[in-house]
Amino acid sequence: MSVGGARPRPQPAVIGSEQVAHVARLARLELSEDELARFTGQLASVLTYAAEIAELDVGDLEPMAHPLPLLNVFRDDEPEPTLDRATVLAEAPAAEDGRFRVPRILGDEP
């Protein structure tokens, strides 16, 4: 196994319910009290298992984001037919005037 440099080894803490609630907010999920308790225990057990790799000294290895040595892949900039708008909008929860319709985005009216 490789030996890294002077980079300090990360020491992640096991997750608590406050952090789980925070992460749920970031992920736009709402948890009931029961779910919060259950998920906290389950995520803590998975993260405790995963934390074993935090101990590994692999600081000199390149992070691998992808199995292929691909850089940007370009195509010729030529217009091609796209998906039919009506077909796509027919599958949307709500549409209006050829566009997706959503509830208001900004807060109270000025």
Added chain:
Amino acid sequence: MSASAIALAAEVRSKERSAREVVEESLAKIAAGDPEIHAFIEVLTERALDRADEIDRIVASGSDPGPLAGVPVALKDNLCTSGIPTTCSSKILAGWRPPYDATVVERLRAAGAIVVGKTNMDEFAMGSSTENSCSGPTRNPHDHDRVPGGSSGGSAAAVAAGFVPLALGSDTGGSIRQPAALCGVVGMKPTYGVVSRYGLVAFASSLDQIGPLAGTVADAAVTLQVIAGHDARDSTSLAAPPPDVVAAVDRGVEGKRIGLVTELVDGTAPDVAARVRQAAEALAAAGALVDEVSIPQFRYGLAAYYLIAPAEASSNLARFDGVRYGLRVDAPDVAAMNVATRTAGFGAEVKRRIMLGTYALSAGYYDAYYAQAQRVRTLVADGFAYAYTRFDGLLGATAPTTAFRIGDRTDDPLSMYLSDTCTVPANLAGHPSISVPFGTGDGGLPVGVQALAPALGEQMLFALAGALERAAPDSGAVTE
């Protein structure tokens, strides 16, 4: 189906049987057996029969409908089918009909195959048992109280039950190979980039690959040949032409150096380990040079996988926001609508993975978890690279146990995740791998042996798989 896909296509092409007859047989078996097994979410009876008639007209006109002429196939429900619901077994996509076909679906059709239905899966392919489905679990055809594995459990069960000779699945951490092992069928994950992911609903984009599940190694090879190849619509699709794998199946392994990976045998159940060792002996008897090899880096693969895959998933699944497709739960403003929709639409396992991934990517933990996992991914790839300086192919168990009981692991996510420990290294490295049935373990349940080869080593992989299939003891019949 009792006949192989290759045999059925030959019969249809030579007019011994009509495609309609073949499809009717498949549909009758599904109608009789699937109410109990629940491999299918949707059966496309009329479309399949119409297409069968079309194939028969092509044959009658003297043209060749292709290498899979008239062969009924089942598709995992995360593969987009134009105008046909594609739900990923999730409430958030209930009823959604994609406006296009996945590239693999186009290619199967162009080869004469007939899609008979969409199969059940763990929601968004997150799971190892097909219990995380909004339409309920699939049962293992070998023992109805046991899981078929997952996440492509519906596809594996559909082949094992004889409903179809062929199915497609997707494999992010073992989701084709592990259910194939638990159901006693062949399941293959190609080299990353060999098969286009266009139209596959993304789970973890740097790991996902589509591949075949089949009753025989040769059927899996023919199917791979049909679906492989460059696709301009997937920028991670490899430019190289697909390797000719069909001829490789009968090539044999004489003189090939095969490594039995210690980490893929030790720690598996005794009945599984015994079959894997027997498979290694069988390859040696067939002329391969078999030796044990330790790849200690594999021990860290699962932990890295369960950070990387959820991290990518948390990003990919951000698109399910109630705006463009699927479920919307109304609320006064967009942010509240997003929350209400995602809270109602996603199941518990998907929520766990999204939160795990969001956490691994969040400020303060990114380097400790996600970046560290990516470095361990390099470590695993290095472990493979070193082993392949000494070996042409590798061998191990596909799954640590045979099929477990429905409900046994649902309350303990970590115990479920451990089902993937033997399969994730190939996904992390992007290498091809295949599970071949090799006899049974305790209680007569099927055991799968996993063969691995270097990137684009599909020919070696299928040669190895063919040799394993020829040497395999009986994997037990499905008792229906």
